[in-house]
Amino acid sequence: MDLPAWEPRRVVAMAAVLPDGVTPPGTRGRILQAGLELFAESGFAGASIRQIARMVGINSATLYAHYPSKGHVLAELVRIGHEEMRARLAEAADGTRNDSAARQLTALVRAHVLVHTDYPLLAVVTNSELHALDPELAAPSLQLRDECRRLLADVLERGIKNGEFSLPDPLLAVTAIGGLGVQVAHWFGPALDRRREQVADQYAKFALRMVSPDR
Amino acid sequence: MDLPAWEPRRVVAMAAVLPDGVTPPGTRGRILQAGLELFAESGFAGASIRQIARMVGINSATLYAHYPSKGHVLAELVRIGHEEMRARLAEAADGTRNDSAARQLTALVRAHVLVHTDYPLLAVVTNSELHALDPELAAPSLQLRDECRRLLADVLERGIKNGEFSLPDPLLAVTAIGGLGVQVAHWFGPALDRRREQVADQYAKFALRMVSPDR
């Protein structure tokens, strides 16, 4: 098996893409995108307000006409990331409300993976930089994050109850399946030569196998 | 299912433990431990040489009598982390050289998980701060990391060849199984009320299910 060289970078993908409709117009939006790129690459502490401003092409003081602090830029990114995640997971769960737990889990994992392939930089920032936020700035995102975990926990619970799944310790399954997608954001990119659906489908199958009773 | 509250911290565990026999004696070792704790908590960029020195109880200039730069402290931690990882994985692979691929995979995943439960801070630093290292400081660790992935890839390849495993896209299995353990370092701690072996066993079962042919 050919293993591609390990990338010491935090994210392999390059494009600082934000979900449709959430990028504010004008300078404010360009600040957000520059923050996304730099926070993803270097972390919150490793990226400076001047770097962001330089990337946007403005004076660093101008940034403060749009965001009250560096932390607020991160907070908005983290919030957007969590909202996209929650929206996609909720839609996946909702669209399969009446299906088998297996189908619903598949939908959830696919959605989870796809949000990481579609917005890898955002996902990395969302997952890895929460610790840098002041508690009051982090609070809204923390709640969204709990809702996401709840969606996964619920489908597992349902599958266990109706016998589709076999899980002696469901909480560990939540952490394991939840962790699957997270890693995707780090390595997914054009170099790996897999389409997004390929990864999503494969990872959904992994998840399904993880929870299914041994034969 | 009761989901414990999500922790915005990077690591839930507290003790800055290093593998036996690798901590240098005296001040040099205490610097390493302080660096471990602070880099794990705040990241390389977010932790300062003065914080490290304060935690050790020395003047920040004294640090330079032991390490030529802040980066070298991180480099040593990252190297130790990778060496422990490689040693444990190699031992697991070696001890099951003549067993089935399933048994060998089980041993590998168990070892992988256990190195994350035993040294969570070290694992977080090892996995998340490589990007902050100068290339020449990172190089030795990058090679160790490739060896670790090779071990996992090899057992998967063997299982596929002899029919134990069924994997249309083995590379994705490497990323998925490899990612399983990584996440453990973030949440494993006394609060979650699972013993290290419980997690290791369960995760090994997950991995095995992931690669096993559907019924």
Add this chain to the structure above:
Amino acid sequence: MDLPAWEPRRVVAMAAVLPDGVTPPGTRGRILQAGLELFAESGFAGASIRQIARMVGINSATLYAHYPSKGHVLAELVRIGHEEMRARLAEAADGTRNDSAARQLTALVRAHVLVHTDYPLLAVVTNSELHALDPELAAPSLQLRDECRRLLADVLERGIKNGEFSLPDPLLAVTAIGGLGVQVAHWFGPALDRRREQVADQYAKFALRMVSPDR
């Protein structure tokens, strides 16, 4: 004797009162009052244009539609303060032109004290922030200030000449008596439980005793 607790604040009084008829109408006047309050409390350098604007309820850029610079706001306040002072002292001196030097000095000191009790914030700004003005902005006020000192010097001179006063070094009396009122602006306020006339009368008596020949 009960000494009230010393106030580390620059002015004890709170109301940003300006003399009748000098406050410009509309926003311009509200800027002046906000400047008065903030310059009195924090000094010219310690108060920012944005604080003033916030207190007025306008954008900081709007301020420049009314005053060409921060310094001009201070200059107008300082000018108003000096003009009020000159007007009151001149009126006091004029109204007692034909009285004894003692009566005239009494009138002057009373007026001097009262202008400090009536406009304590203005007095503090007028006395303490002149140094922050550009020379050309300060010039008109400097002249008014000299006229005020002249009035005091003249009455002392007259009293010495006609034997009412006994002062080996009249210049020191000018500084001492002039300084009496200045301090009043800092501590006069409702907390000290003295009416304005009480203070004025008492200070005038002090001044008179200072200049009168020992028995």
Add this chain to the structure above:
Amino acid sequence: MDLPAWEPRRVVAMAAVLPDGVTPPGTRGRILQAGLELFAESGFAGASIRQIARMVGINSATLYAHYPSKGHVLAELVRIGHEEMRARLAEAADGTRNDSAARQLTALVRAHVLVHTDYPLLAVVTNSELHALDPELAAPSLQLRDECRRLLADVLERGIKNGEFSLPDPLLAVTAIGGLGVQVAHWFGPALDRRREQVADQYAKFALRMVSPDR
């Protein structure tokens, strides 16, 4: 009477003199002197850490090896100023403990004036910049200040009780006499051509006249 031109500067004197034995050795002391000069001239808010550093001839970062913040430099100056004041006043009061109240008041006012002629910059900073200090940094000085006022209040009380003084409202005498010296710091300097004792003697006589019964 020739009135010298009014000086818009905060202090006429130039030499940044500190009392004997209180200037710390080396850079720390030179920082203190530069702070004294600049805070006296421009106020705390109007003087910058970089100006201080430039005057000392050091990098602005070096300042933080000696003082933890700009406020701490001011706090030390203010404390020194208050301690010198308290020491001189206490010595004056103590040395005349068994004399008449008149003699004791004379000694106090003389001491008060002399501390302002001897350390005019320090006196201005001490008196005018307390408001810029954080409460916890100001607290020690506030207590010293109260002790000073107490010394003056006590002698006035004694003089009133034994009939030497006649003061219907002694509190106003405290403010007036206390204010006498304060102003001296602003204008005392070589230009005014008065020796320190001349001013002290004259002001002491003024104070004595202020409190003595009219003939």
Add this chain to the structure above:
DNA sequence: AATGAATGAGCTTTCATTCAT
């Protein structure tokens, strides 16, 4: 091995001010 003093570069943030709208 350890220190205090020092530094140049850089940090986040605020400053007074300008300008097109």
Add this chain to the structure above:
DNA sequence: CATGAATGAAAGCTCATTCAT
């Protein structure tokens, strides 16, 4: 008359690192 966006300069302070002792 008022604004939001923008700016260069500067604010207080911290950074990793050096060096003489």
